[in-house]
Amino acid sequence: MKHLTWLSTLTAALLGWTAAAASGSPAPAAMQVENRAVPAVRALPTAPPNLPKWLSNTRRNHIFIRRGRYNFDVYRIDRLARDLNAVSVGHAMAYEDLVTGRAGGLETDTFARIDRVLKNPPRFMPDEAAISPTFARTYGVLEQVFDWTHILHAQTVDVLASADLTEKQKEREIERLWQYYFDTVPYAITPLPMNMDYLYTFPYSRKFRNTYPKVNGLFWGYHWLQGAMYDLLYRVSPQDQQAGYAVIGEQYRKVELYLTDRYFMPMFAEVSPAFASRFPHIANAFDNLHMLHDMVNDILATEWLNERQKAEQVKLAIWMVSAEAHRGEKPGSEAAERLHDHRHFVGMPGMGIMTGMSPELMWMPSMGWMNMSDCHHCSMPLWSGKDEWRNPTVSADGWSMRIRCPLCARDMSAETKGRALLRIPTEDPERVALVISDEQGNLKTSSPGLIFIESEDTHIGCDEWSRAFTSRAAFDAYVKATPKLAGARALTFGEWAVKEGHKPDTYVKPKGPVENPYSSIVGPDMGKATSKEGAQR
Amino acid sequence: MIGLSTRRGVLALAAAAVFALGAVDLRQVSAHEGKCPVCKLDVVQDTDKLDNEVALKSGRKRIEYRCVACALQDSATYGGDLTILAPSEIKGKPVRLARTEGKWTTSPESAVFIAHRVGHKSCQLGYRALTTREALPRWLQTHQELPKDARTVSLAALLELSKTER
Numbered sequence: 001m002k003h004l005t006w007l008s009t010l011t012a013a014l015l016g017w018t019a020a021a022a023s024g025s026p027a028p029a030a031m032q033v034e035n036r037a038v039p040a041v042r043a044l045p046t047a048p049p050n051l052p053k054w055l056s057n058t059r060r061n062h063i064f065i066r067r068g069r070y071n072f073d074v075y076r077i078d079r080l081a082r083d084l085n086a087v088s089v090g091h092a093m094a095y096e097d098l099v100t101g102r103a104g105g106l107e108t109d110t111f112a113r114i115d116r117v118l119k120n121p122p123r124f125m126p127d128e129a130a131i132s133p134t135f136a137r138t139y140g141v142l143e144q145v146f147d148w149t150h151i152l153h154a155q156t157v158d159v160l161a162s163a164d165l166t167e168k169q170k171e172r173e174i175e176r177l178w179q180y181y182f183d184t185v186p187y188a189i190t191p192l193p194m195n196m197d198y199l200y201t202f203p204y205s206r207k208f209r210n211t212y213p214k215v216n217g218l219f220w221g222y223h224w225l226q227g228a229m230y231d232l233l234y235r236v237s238p239q240d241q242q243a244g245y246a247v248i249g250e251q252y253r254k255v256e257l258y259l260t261d262r263y264f265m266p267m268f269a270e271v272s273p274a275f276a277s278r279f280p281h282i283a284n285a286f287d288n289l290h291m292l293h294d295m296v297n298d299i300l301a302t303e304w305l306n307e308r309q310k311a312e313q314v315k316l317a318i319w320m321v322s323a324e325a326h327r328g329e330k331p332g333s334e335a336a337e338r339l340h341d342h343r344h345f346v347g348m349p350g351m352g353i354m355t356g357m358s359p360e361l362m363w364m365p366s367m368g369w370m371n372m373s374d375c376h377h378c379s380m381p382l383w384s385g386k387d388e389w390r391n392p393t394v395s396a397d398g399w400s401m402r403i404r405c406p407l408c409a410r411d412m413s414a415e416t417k418g419r420a421l422l423r424i425p426t427e428d429p430e431r432v433a434l435v436i437s438d439e440q441g442n443l444k445t446s447s448p449g450l451i452f453i454e455s456e457d458t459h460i461g462c463d464e465w466s467r468a469f470t471s472r473a474a475f476d477a478y479v480k481a482t483p484k485l486a487g488a489r490a491l492t493f494g495e496w497a498v499k500e501g502h503k504p505d506t507y508v509k510p511k512g513p514v515e516n517p518y519s520s521i522v523g524p525d526m527g528k529a530t531s532k533e534g535a536q537r
Numbered sequence: 538m539i540g541l542s543t544r545r546g547v548l549a550l551a552a553a554a555v556f557a558l559g560a561v562d563l564r565q566v567s568a569h570e571g572k573c574p575v576c577k578l579d580v581v582q583d584t585d586k587l588d589n590e591v592a593l594k595s596g597r598k599r600i601e602y603r604c605v606a607c608a609l610q611d612s613a614t615y616g617g618d619l620t621i622l623a624p625s626e627i628k629g630k631p632v633r634l635a636r637t638e639g640k641w642t643t644s645p646e647s648a649v650f651i652a653h654r655v656g657h658k659s660c661q662l663g664y665r666a667l668t669t670r671e672a673l674p675r676w677l678q679t680h681q682e683l684p685k686d687a688r689t690v691s692l693a694a695l696l697e698l699s700k701t702e703r
Contacts, residue, residue, distance in 0.1 A: 365577070415601070441595075441598040
């Protein structure tokens with residue numbers, strides 16, 4: 001493969017550079033950077049020969065959405081639609097200022113302008129190129145790559161927000177949209193899980209985050225919303241989608257936009273694990289797109305790169321996450337060259353490996369180490385394979401976790417500060433009950449007639465003795481088919497909602513290799529700051 | 538990877554063994570061992586000899602904190618009545634702090650608090666409820682990381698301190 005050639009060249013050059021550095025000799029010519037202000041230890045990756053022609057395209061190619069009766073159904077949840085419109089404005093304003101010599105005002109004037117838009121979101125989706133004409137002219141292909149995946153974002157959300165399509169129709173249409181995205185133009189982002197540690201340890205990495213923490217916080221807040229909205233909408237009734245966004249939207253506007261202490265961008269599966277496990281290729285593409293945003297931000301913010309180098313590095317960044325660079329490669333495969341390391345977390349094919357983590361153990365700042373294939377409340381294995389849809393989820397405080405049973409979901413939400421959303425599957429794959437917990441832990445749902453079974457015992461069997469049903473008849477049928485639950489009581493939602501389980505006898509807290517895997521790559525000032533304008537989690 | 542059925546079997550045996558040994562405390566406690574919402578460090582777990590987990594109860598919520606100062610500081614973000622269960626020097630006998638219509642009380646009434654300025658790494662020891670003032674000497678004797686001249690304060694003083702403590 002073509003990319004192997006340039007990677008070999010890069011590896012050889014890096015080895016040569018390392019040896020040269022050790023001997024005190026100058027870096028090899030191929031790795032030298034023209035700007036004298038470049039810190040001595042930094043070396044940039046070089047572009048492979050024969051990059052595809054489309055990467056050098058300078059024409060403006062506007063691509064429009066695929067036809068569908070669901071288009072613009074996101075406006076059914078009007079505030080979500082408006083918040084997403086504001087995201088586009090925010091992206092474009094920041095990019096335009098970055099490339100027009102106004103980067104010095106990003107944390108003040110630009111932030112204030114964007115924040116005003118976020119607080120007064122536009123009614124319609126803007127054309128980003130009209131807000132950032134210089135950026136679009138300078139980095140035209142990049143703009144088109146962004147646009148193409150943003151269209152996939154927009155249309156998949158429209159499908160999920162549709163009040164007319166059945167859940168099965170929605171799933172089919174999402175797959176069709178993916179194929180259209182993947183096959184139509186060369187701008188598709190790879191659906192493979194990427195090694196995020198690799199993509200976040202270039203010489204320019206973290207430059208934007210460290211230099212412009214408030215605007216970077218906004219970017220990562222947008223990416224949080226663009227991920228979190230999927231589980232809010234997926235298999236949830238139109239009525240519940242509205243109620244759920246009242247919670248998610250408030251979290252986004254009051255907290256997530258203004259966090260400046262994240263170590264890394266929000267990953268899709270951290271906020272929408274149900275959708276990510278069903279459509280891992282789409283979750284990966286969105287994470288890779290967001291990583292491309294970060295790489296571009298860092299490149300543009302790196303003062304020791306000249307304009308030619310920035311253009312070259314942006315082009316290289318696009319290539320690295322493009323579908324074309326990884327044709328023929330498989331999810332889950334490991335490669336010595338980390339660009340082609342496509343391992344994912346066990347139980348979560350929709351998330352690439354991150355800094356200091358292994359497929360077995362993932363780390364989140366507010367949760368610590370965890371195994372993505374186990375319930376976060378009782379440590380028992382989650383539903384998997386064709387039964388994956390049976391996993392409830394709990395969303396609170398900015399994260400979402402997959403859980404094994406309704407009891408685990410209810411009790412975990414009671415142990416988490418603030419409001420929470422519980423997605424509780426029933427016996428009907430098409431009906432997920434959305435339960436909302438208020439600040440006091442009181443639960444409510446708009447799903448009528450829910451019946452629960454909760455014959456509490458060891459959590460080894462909680463997948464059997466704790467379940468939700470759409471009707472008494474469905475409950476009776478289940479109990480009849482499960483003799484060991486004979487005589488179990490049918491609980492109404494009100495009865496179930498006030499119960500409190502024991503501490504699960506099976507719980508084991510996973511222990512990771514270190515307290516915080518990011519401590520090895522972050523400076524002492526990172527992970528501490530918060531934006532004055534926003535609330536701290 | 539261990540298969541699902543094998544893992545179930547192993548866990549079933551382990552759970553049975555734990556039950557047989559009588560080591561499971563079935564009082565309601567948090568399942569997942571999370572981070573303190575205030576200082577973001579791990580909530581130190583209870584041991585056989587000493588309780589460490591501080592719990593704030595507000596309605597149906599039961600939120601765990603690393604120390605009583607963290608819980609008190611965060612209590613300002615909750616509306617309405619609430620209670621805090623603060624581990625004391627006696628295993629299984631927490632001090633109960635109650636906020637009812639804005640007024641704080643402790644149970645037992647004799648409860649006092651060590652409020653020695655320590656880093657959050659050991660805040661579960663430096664900020665600790667004691668059932669009585671008389672428990673202080675023994676606490677200091679068994680926790681040599683605290684200075685010998687550490688003093689106790691009232692709940693009112695701890696509340697004031699928690700507003701500025703970080």
